[in-house]
Amino acid sequence: MAAVDLSAGILRKFQLSEHRARLHLDRGEYAEAVKYLRQCHQLMQQYADQPGTGDTVRRMRLERAEEYLTLALQAESQVQRGESQPTPLAALPERSAENNHQATVEGLITRVNVRWADIGGLLATKEAIQLNYALGLVQAPPGVAIQPSRRTLLYGPPGTGKTMLAAAMSNELDATFFNARIPDLMSQYFGESSKLISALYATAAIHAPSVIFLDEIDALSRQRGGGQESGAERRLLNTFLGELDGLQNKREDAPFILTVGATNVPWELDRAILSRFSGGMIYVPLPDVEARRAILGIYLDKRGHRIAFGLEELVRRTQGYSGREMEQIVGLAVRRMVGRANPNLLQQAGSGQEALRRYQLKVEPLSADDIAHALAAVRPATSAEMVRRYEAWEKG
Ligand SMILES: Nc1ncnc2c1ncn2[C@@H]1O[C@H](COP(=O)(O)OP(=O)(O)OP(=O)(O)O)[C@@H](O)[C@H]1O
Ligand SMILES: [Mg+2]
Known part of the structure; x- marks a missing residue:
């Protein structure tokens, strides 16, 4: 992406x-x-x-x-x-320690070119996200106070587009995108991670407008309850909460920094984190019928692939799969089709680069068989039972 x-x-x-x-x-x-x-x-x-x-x-x-x-x-x-x-x-x-921390977090800056149109379905989710950051940007009429929300928490099964949504949001705002995985911050910079979090927010202010994407944010509170929490981990969580609160209390001319957390296990989140994100919690579910149609449109039509049977059948049969898995399915089916339509491709490969460069690949519609093989090879990672757990958690 x-x-x-x-x-x-x-x-x-x-x-x-x-x-x-x-x-x-x-x-x-x-x-x-x-x-x-x-x-x-x-x-x-x-x-x-x-x-x-x-x-x-x-x-x-x-x-x-x-x-x-x-x-x-x-x-x-x-x-x-x-x-x-x-x-x-x-x-x-x-170099002073701060300088090094700043250089490290600048290394997290990622160029993104994901647009909303690249994300199939999820219309309600996209709207919720847009409303959320719009409220964080607009001017309220004099005398009216609207608590700006500059925090969003995306939760849901793996491969449903959470990272993509955060990237699209950043792109839309023309913001600097800091792509951080909490477990990386914790493991690579052990003991220093809380300083890194501070450096992250300080550097985001320099590069504002910024989106700070914190993937696997549950890692901040995973050890809770296990009774094994170390001082360094406690400090990291507290620093993070402090940075969030500090941003929230600043006036409206403060640098625009959006925090977007993501997790597959919202029920493992610390209560202190949940309360900071209340109002900005957005469920990113497995794709429904319409979303699957849209996702297939992106990975089939827009890439010039056709299928030899009804699209609706494929929409039905991908029930329970995530967007990531659907992309994999199409990819596998395309490979199989390419192999079938170009039986002498390997022989060409044997005759050197020049021959290959001149070779014009033959393509044909994906057959029911191509799709069936791909569907059998990719098993959905999220069970119906897990889906129920997310839905129950969403209702609260
Ligand atoms: N709705 C979608 N439309 C188009 N492509 C999608 C969609 N959902 C997922 N994908 C594809 O799957 C890939 C994974 O999506 P993404 O990384 O955003 O998932 P995620 O929810 O962040 O997963 P994880 O929880 O594992 O981090 C994307 O790069 C994209 O190729
Ligand atoms: Mg992700």
């Missing part, structure tokens, strides 16, 4: 190069250091030029890139002089 985002990868490479540059500088190994300093310079420039980077941040990164170039040149002149005892160079500037 979302366009591939490179910024997190660039940042990781940069951090690795910086680490190595630092090691070699410390040991006075300037020839090696030059190599890594130049890498730092280039990677930081690339990082600055990532699409969606604001002007201020871009300028900061370019300035930082220059620092590495300067150091590389200094180290290079040491190498050229070839002194046996080179004069030590100034050490690499230590």
